[in-house]
Amino acid sequence: MFTFNPAFEAPTGSPIRELFKYLTQPGMISFAGGYPASDLFDREGLDAAAARASQQPTLCLQYGPTDGLAVLKEQLAHLMARRGTPCTPQELLVTTGSQQGFDLLLRVMVAPGDVVLVEQPAYPATLQALKLQEADVVTIPVDQDGLNVDALAALLESGTPRRAPKLLYTVPTFANPTGATLSLERRMALLKLAARYRFLIVEDDPYGDLRFSGAALPSLLALSEQVPGSRDWVVHFSSLSKIVAPGLRVGWMLAHAEILRRCVVAKQTVDLCSSPWTQAIAAAYLASGALERHLPRIVEAYAVKCRTLCDALDAQLAEHIAFHRPSGGMFVWARLKGGQNATDYLRACIERNVMFVPGAAFYKDNIDPAALRLSFAAPGVADIETGVRRMKQALELI
Amino acid sequence: MFTFNPAFEAPTGSPIRELFKYLTQPGMISFAGGYPASDLFDREGLDAAAARASQQPTLCLQYGPTDGLAVLKEQLAHLMARRGTPCTPQELLVTTGSQQGFDLLLRVMVAPGDVVLVEQPAYPATLQALKLQEADVVTIPVDQDGLNVDALAALLESGTPRRAPKLLYTVPTFANPTGATLSLERRMALLKLAARYRFLIVEDDPYGDLRFSGAALPSLLALSEQVPGSRDWVVHFSSLSKIVAPGLRVGWMLAHAEILRRCVVAKQTVDLCSSPWTQAIAAAYLASGALERHLPRIVEAYAVKCRTLCDALDAQLAEHIAFHRPSGGMFVWARLKGGQNATDYLRACIERNVMFVPGAAFYKDNIDPAALRLSFAAPGVADIETGVRRMKQALELI
Incomplete structure (x- = not known):
């Protein structure tokens, strides 16, 4: 009907x-x-943060800025700095979970039929978002060192797919589902490919802080400083869902200003703003040093x-x-x-x-x-x- | 670049x-x-609701169902019943503000070039969402009795636009920006047109409870019971933003099961779920009778x-x-x-x-x-x- x-x-x-x-x-x-x-x-830390946030009722209860509460963006910039990727609050967009960030990016950049590269096996909601956007998804295999960057290079060099890929999605650190972490060598090689073939790397990093053993590897975002021309081609997503609580629905994205600005415009029509209340709680939680x-x-x-x-x-x-x-x-x-x-x-x-x-x-x-x-x-x-x-x-x- | x-x-x-x-x-x-x-x-009522919600920390902090927390959907069904439109919780989808509901509906139903009718002047975020979706927007004039349904009827009868409209957006009660309320006669006529020409009426109702004078008019959703064939063509949005607090980001939609089911699938990739924490607070607030x-x-x-x-x-x-x-x-x-x-x-x-x-x-x-x-x-x-x-x-x- x-x-x-x-x-x-x-x-x-x-x-x-x-x-x-x-x-x-x-x-x-x-x-x-x-x-x-x-x-x-x-629970204790979050209860304390909720109590502190409730001392600013207007901040919690009123509409907030589409790009996120200033107090939260400041804390997230500190968190990114501790992770080796200093940034300014202006470079960040707060999203309703990092899932929303990917969706906003697709709206802004990916039209039906556009080629999108995805590591495989991959996070199912990513595959689903791309399917609903009618993207032409090309999968790149993964092994225990993460995305097979040689296979990617060969694909790009061979001139298939015919249309230049718009972006590549990867969880380089403790991937879902494989648990694999992209090696340093591959990270560098991937950044070089992005700069050369001019596709966006979507670095989804919800798990990076959950390291049990071995030395931390720098994120693709951090390494992009070392690979000429690659910095603009990295879009970085992260989230408090796995390290604090998914119920906050607090994720964030970093991207080139031209991309971020358009994602903010998209977010205005998508949900106006993420909940300022849970943003204020998250900000108070991070400010307290509880994380x-x-x-x-x-x-x-x-x-x-x-x-x-x-x-x-x-x-x-x-x-x-x-x-x-x-x-x-x-x-x-x-x-x-x-x-x-x-x-x-x-x-x-x-x-x-x-x-x-x-x-x-x-x-x-x-x-x-x-x-x-x-x-x-x-x-x-x-x-x-x-x-x-x-x-x-x-x-x-x- | x-x-x-x-x-x-x-x-x-x-x-x-x-x-x-x-x-x-x-x-x-x-x-x-x-x-x-x-x-x-x-503030007092919301603080009390927040305190009650925090007694169920897992409900607040963990991922929730995409269609909304059961406790909230139950309360929203009661609220809809008090408004003269009884429904079951299964007929409801909780959204991140009602803004998200409209966006989900567009994704599911409106392709670039599809004709969408909008009352004019209209809520700007609606116009923007339609523009970003590349809909072919046809405006219908409004006077002090709301949408000019005669003008709409004439347009539909004349066979313009050439493509059958997919949906019509209206705020029939205390509209933004005009403050106008659609008369009962026009409501009935509009429902008949929807049933006859088979377009969805998107009834956006964030302000309906804020009546200063005069008798309440039944919503289009309520009246659709009286207009044969119209019930399936009404999609109803509402929100706690204007009557409780926007910071909760709690809106909801009612629609035919075939539409709602697809909006849930879209929402899985859009933000997985709205914040269960603020949903739990909203549920506790509504359950307390504070509203x-x-x-x-x-x-x-x-x-x-x-x-x-x-x-x-x-x-x-x-x-x-x-x-x-x-x-x-x-x-x-x-x-x-x-x-x-x-x-x-x-x-x-x-x-x-x-x-x-x-x-x-x-x-x-x-x-x-x-x-x-x-x-x-x-x-x-x-x-x-x-x-x-x-x-x-x-x-x-x-």
């Missing part, structure tokens, strides 16, 4: 969100969601959970499941060595009251049906061990 | 937001913004401000400015009788430390250069009287 835009004629929702219904199954242990652990939220106190606690907790999961997989399932130990983030990317279909395996696992996300959700093409993503962030340590035992039992069902 | 999408090549921001810089001029009295009065926010206690207070306060403004205009400027007394909302739409240009007049007013929005901001075409919008919501009563005196003095400058 209604005529919808082509991309919305028969839309499919998030394949991960489709799994939510099983979460309520009694006793379910889930490695599925990309959610941070609720019991690790800094510096909180981060080591969650990094330690996630490190223990990650080790628990990987040790259990090694102990119980080494014959059946291959994986790489990530050095940070929230995800272990694994593969059924026997080549079984991970969706069949998930069905068996749900019967045993354990869940994960089949890898297919992270592919646009060339799906590896044996791949699967395990998130160790949300479940407790004991549940992680129990969950892996159940996964072993479930293997017998397929 | 970058290639932007056509709509973003040379974007212009909100003409109203461009005026913000003058707001900081010392002693400025502003009739410009569409902001609710900060001193009328129910029913608060509404009469703000309605009375805005009624006094509106009367003050209209009385002062009558007393000081009757010879020079024509206007209609609105029976609710936040706006008085006025016209310089001498046909002077309102933008020139604004310049003179800014020199005298008083501001309004020139009417041009509310037009896509056929601009009335002598029109202007005055909002009485934000300034205090004494400032309203002073502001009108200054407007009189400024008249001598042009």
Whole structure:
């Protein structure tokens, strides 16, 4: 009866969100969601921040500037400086989660049929946003050192795709879903390619602070200072969702002024402004120094959970499941060595009251049906061990 | 250096937001913004609601469902029932302000070149959203009884525009900027037209609860029950921004399930979910009954401000400015009788430390250069009287 835009004629929702219904199954242990652990939220610090924010009721309750509250932008600039990428508040746009930043960028820059490069496997909401924007998505393979920059270089050199790519999306540090981190060498090479072929690198960095081991690598944004001509081609997204709380819906983006200015215009019609109330809470939280106190606690907790999961997989399932130990983030990317279909395996696992996300959700093409993503962030340590035992039992069902 | 999408090549921001810089001029009295009065926010009620919400930290801090928190949707369904439009929570989508609802609807339904009908003068962010979506906007004139439905009928009957319109946007109750309310007769006629010509009526209703005088008219959504075939063609937006606080960024939409489902899919990629924290606060606020206690207070306060403004205009400027007394909302739409240009007049007013929005901001075409919008919501009563005196003095400058 209604005529919808082509991309919305028969839309499919998030394949991960489709799994939510099983979460309520009694006793379910889930490695599925990309959610941070609720019991690790800094409730005390956030309550204190909320109390401080409420002392400025007009700031919290009234409309705010489209680009974000000045008090928050100042704190985010400090945070970026601590991460090795000093910037001014004017270079930042506060978004309703970093998801919004990517969406704004697509609106401003990507028309139907435009070529967009995406690492693969990739964050499903990225693939979905590109599909709804009717972009021509070209996937670039990923290995344990992140995006295969040689494959990208070969592609660009070969002159395919025919249209010059507009942008490339990557999570270079502790990627979702692979947990992989792009090596320094590849980072430099990627920046050179962006400068040479003039495409935007979209560096999505929600997990970078969650490092368990090894030395921190500079972000693409930080490294761009060293690669002539590359700085303007980096758009950087980050978020408080994984390190503070997703419920704040506070993300931010850094981009060339010409891009940022247009994203602000787009945001005026998209939601006028992100909630000034949660922005004020986030600003008070960051200003209090609570994040510096909180981060080591969650990094330690996630490190223990990650080790628990990987040790259990090694102990119980080494014959059946291959994986790489990530050095940070929230995800272990694994593969059924026997080549079984991970969706069949998930069905068996749900019967045993354990869940994960089949890898297919992270592919646009060339799906590896044996791949699967395990998130160790949300479940407790004991549940992680129990969950892996159940996964072993479930293997017998397929 | 970058290639932007056509709509973003040379974007212009909100003409109203461009005026913000003058707001900081010392002693400025502003009739410009569409902001609710900060001193009328129910701080006590909202503090209590925030305290209650914080007792469910996981609900506030974790990701929430894309369609909105169940506790909030339940309260919004009660609110809609009190407004004469009972609905189930499943029929509602919570949005980041109602601005987001319109944007989601455009994404799902309006392709570049699609015909969209808009009352004129109209809310500028609506015109801007349609421009960025590259819709073919056809304006329908408005008088003191709201949208001129006869003109619309004539247009539709004449077979222009050539393409069937996808939707029609209207604020039928206490419109922005005109303050006009669509008569009952016109409401019925409009619903019949929608059913006959099969276009969506987008009923934007942020101000409906702010009635100072006269009997409430049923919404288009409510009336659609009486007009066969029209119910499916009404999409209804509302918001807590004008009656509680914009900083919550809580709006909602009601639409046919086939439309709503697609808007949820769009929202997954737009911001995943609106802030569950402010949703939980809004739910606690509504559940406490605070809105029913608060509404009469703000309605009375805005009624006094509106009367003050209209009385002062009558007393000081009757010879020079024509206007209609609105029976609710936040706006008085006025016209310089001498046909002077309102933008020139604004310049003179800014020199005298008083501001309004020139009417041009509310037009896509056929601009009335002598029109202007005055909002009485934000300034205090004494400032309203002073502001009108200054407007009189400024008249001598042009």
